[in-house]
Amino acid sequence: MDFELRILGSSSATPSANRHNTAQILTIGNQYHLIDCGEGTQMQLMLYKIKHQRISNIYISHLHGDHYFGLAGLLSTMHLQGRQAPLHLFGPPGLSEILSLQFKYSGTNLSFKLNFHELDTTVHKKVFEDKQLTVHTIPMEHRIPCCGFLFREKQKPRPLIKENLPSFLTPPQLVRLKWGEDVYDGEGKLLVKNREVTMDPKRSRSYAYCADSRYKPDLLPYLNEVDLLYHEATFADDLRERAEYTFHSTARQAAELAANAQVRQLLIGHFSVRYKDLNPLLNEARSVFPDTDLATEGSIFSVVE
Structure with a gap:
């Protein structure tokens, strides 16, 4: 069964000519989970030939525009193309009101049922579960209410001999x-x-998405030994004070968290537009945690069983 992450956007605050605002698709089996939905997300879905009608769940970390300004447009396109399947939307307080106003004044009555799940961003809590997967929130420390998400496969059956x-x-x-x-x-x-x-079961896989946040060591219990960790790295470490002031993290801090949590692989993203070349950020993180990669547009990261 697939367990694959595709990066749609990696830029912080504003998009640039070659970087889009935050959005990711996590594919687990035949399910598509969209994580954040910055401006231009549906264009990126089309570019990478990802069928948006297959998205079953959408998770919005917080209400800074670079993480959700693409949402109303994507939902509208799903509606215009006749979507019938229900969609689960997970987001912080206020998101439902924003969408209701947009659809009210555009005269939009969605063709499908939108199930909105309001999140408490201050706690680590299970918000979704099916036969294969659980999803928990991860409390972040940002300027407004914000959370990350932890995706874990459930225990798998033992193959019979x-x-x-x-x-x-x-x-x-x-x-x-x-x-x-x-x-x-x-x-x-x-x-x-x-x-x-019987034989031992195939290993259960995990992905942790840490959205915008100051460096927060108390996340370690939630991230311990996850297979794949995404953590924002808006700045290089020479701008650590700037990161602290704006409630963001540096590449070195992301790597320190990954090393202390003993994760298998780290992805860094949410890069400030000041960085035209991302290699200094990558090298800074790899000096602390070698198994680090850039979460840039089009990149695919698979976790094997």
Whole structure:
């Protein structure tokens, strides 16, 4: 099953000629999760041939425009193209009111059901769950209410070793074996030991999206050993005071967090437009955490099982 992140936008505050505002698509199996939706997101979806009608969930971290100004346009396009499938939208207080006003004065009545889930950005809380996945908020420290998102696959079933399976097992007993249980008869006698007829399950994968925030070491418990961590790196470390004042982070700080959390891979993004060349930011982060890459437009990052 795919677990793949595609970067649609990497610029902070304002777009530039070759960098767009923040947006990402996380593909897990056959589900598309859109994370933030800056200006121009639907153009980027078209550029990379991502079918927006397949997006099932949208997550908005906060209400600075570079993270959601593309949302009304994207929803409108979905409507105009006849979308029928419900859409789940997760966002901070105020987002529902903003969209309601935009649709009210444009005379737009969406052709699909928009299920809005208002987030408490101050807590780490589960906001979505299905058979394969859980999504939790991660509290950020920004100038306005802001949160990140932690995506985790659930525990996977243990593959059965068919040649080791006794012929008398029933379908419910096979299911129990897949989920790590031994099989007993009605009198409590052990019939089949799980470890003798199953293999270890494929590993469950994880992705943490840390939106705009000051350097925040108390995030470590939420990020511990995640496979893929995205963390904003608006500035280089020589502008650490500027980062602190504007509630942003530096590339070095992002790398320090990744190293302390022992993550597998770090992505940095949300770059200030002052940086035409991003290599100094990348090199700064890699000096602390070598497994760092730039989250730039069109980049794809896959996590293997």
